[in-house]
Amino acid sequence: MANPIKKMIRAVRQLRAMRRAPLRLEFILTDYCNLNCKGCTHYSPLAAKEFADLSRLEASMQHLGRTCATGIRDVYLIGGETLLYPALPEAMQALRRNFPTQDMYIFTNGIMLERMDDRFWEAVRNTDCIIAITRYPINFNYQHAEETCRLNGARVRIFADRADDSPFFRFALDPLKEQNGRISHFKCYNNGCISVIGSRVYPCSISGCVSHLNKACGTDFTHQDGDWLEVEKIRGVRDIQRLRNRPVPFCSYCIVPPDTVSYGPSARHISEWVETVPRHTPS
Numbered sequence: 549m550a551n552p553i554k555k556m557i558r559a560v561r562q563l564r565a566m567r568r569a570p571l572r573l574e575f576i577l578t579d580y581c582n583l584n585c586k587g588c589t590h591y592s593p594l595a596a597k598e599f600a601d602l603s604r605l606e607a608s609m610q611h612l613g614r615t616c617a618t619g620i621r622d623v624y625l626i627g628g629e630t631l632l633y634p635a636l637p638e639a640m641q642a643l644r645r646n647f648p649t650q651d652m653y654i655f656t657n658g659i660m661l662e663r664m665d666d667r668f669w670e671a672v673r674n675t676d677c678i679i680a681i682t683r684y685p686i687n688f689n690y691q692h693a694e695e696t697c698r699l700n701g702a703r704v705r706i707f708a709d710r711a712d713d714s715p716f717f718r719f720a721l722d723p724l725k726e727q728n729g730r731i732s733h734f735k736c737y738n739n740g741c742i743s744v745i746g747s748r749v750y751p752c753s754i755s756g757c758v759s760h761l762n763k764a765c766g767t768d769f770t771h772q773d774g775d776w777l778e779v780e781k782i783r784g785v786r787d788i789q790r791l792r793n794r795p796v797p798f799c800s801y802c803i804v805p806p807d808t809v810s811y812g813p814s815a816r817h818i819s820e821w822v823e824t825v826p827r828h829t830p831s
Contacts, residue, residue, distance in 0.1 A: 736799070
């Protein structure tokens with residue numbers, strides 16, 4: 549049995565490290581995707597072909613840049629598949645205007661990179677944006693995609709290499725909302741994934757994008773006061789820190805630790821995201 553004092557010390561150190569971690573903002577352009585990954589944390593297999601309103605997106609970027617930029621290290625444009633966004637060059641330029649010194653990333657599975665036009669690559673260069681590729685175990689030449697970025701003068705990084713047989717996480721929700729929210733938050737694998745969706749800021753995409761699950765599967769995962777921040781009401785970076793560092797009501801839906809599953813196509817079945825057999829977060 550683990551020494552309880554050592555266990556407590558480790559927990560305190562973990563909590564301090566979590567609260568001191570640099571902040572990032574993830575601006576979600578779409579949850580629609582050209583892949584169909586089982587258990588996606590943006591519920592992309594269930595999402596309609598919809599895109600963020602550019603004017604609202606720019607307004608959120610402007611307000612958050614004015615109030616929080618000095619406390620933010622990284623900013624992401626993310627999906628779904630980000631390269632599907634019709635006004636991507638404009639979104640990139642708006643993000644750079646409002647976050648001039650932050651590291652800026654576009655997240656992509658890489659499949660569309662060879663088909664992107666000159667306007668896209670010019671915006672990538674002008675904004676000094678990093679192309680962050682997630683590799684999946686699919687029949688696709690990722691090395692060629694990386695070379696395409698370099699030939700177009702873009703910086704490229706492999707954000708996650710999932711192209712081997714390593715397992716994927718399945719982040720399950722408890723429809724009865726009977727989990728210990730504090731423990732779920734403390735052991736959260738998605739802590740720090742601050743998601744900007746329209747005019748709201750959520751602590752993660754699992755919460756922020758859950759409407760896709762509700763609409764497609766008839767579930768009723770609801771939000772309460774405290775589950776998000778209204779962008780226009782944010783006055784400084786401490787508001788973002790509090791949202792990240794403290795459990796919110798939605799955390800009581802989240803089961804930790806996540807299961808591990810093999811990669812595969814989604815069947816768009818509720819069981820990919822919802823725990824049908826009661827399972828409680830361990831203390």
